[in-house]
Amino acid sequence: GENVEQHPSTLSVQEGDSAVIKCTYSDSASNYFPWYKQELGKRPQLIIDIRSNVGEKKDQRIAVTLNKTAKHFSLHITETQPEDSAVYFCAAGSNAGGTSYGKLTFGQGTILTVHP
């Protein structure tokens, strides 16, 4: 089955700096890669996702890059703000239908702390 590794486990940055979180996956059939932000005691909230037919996607201060050959993808947050502090999870999934119905395999999470 799919295995997703995420690094680092904790990341501390100063406000305004950039933050990068990296994930690797094992199953070449995975073709959908969402990132979730989870604040303490709350639901995982989708912040950006990328499908395997593109290499990069950007949404304001957040970007995700995907390298299918190397089976890794990364989250980039620029101009970080204290409200970006949370746990970030990467995940990998594949098309619903066939043998898979959209199951997501999550990484272990990164605790991001942005210091004012």
Add this chain to the structure above:
Amino acid sequence: EPEVTQTPSHQVTQMGQEVILRCVPISNHLYFYWYRQILGQKVEFLVSFYNNEISEKSEIFDDQFSVERPDGSNFTLKIRSTKLEDSAMYFCASSAREGNQPQHFGDGTRLSIL
């Protein structure tokens, strides 16, 4: 914006008792999921449900677990005889008609087994 809703927010149950966690997925979604998150750990897939049947389940989802869509709106997770290690946050999620669509999570039910 439509949301996945879950009840109750917190459930405390004695070991060995049955528990039912309830979810109302987003109304036009067709794929439904249950995940769990043990405190401080990653989110783990339990089961996916489509067209009124289980489409995939993990090793965690053993015979003590079952899911049901009893009507057009609710989606439930039942644990027949709870164990201490079932203590976790349980999240319901749903996605739209086609695969590879974003999964939207509910606020979760915190299950505490005593």
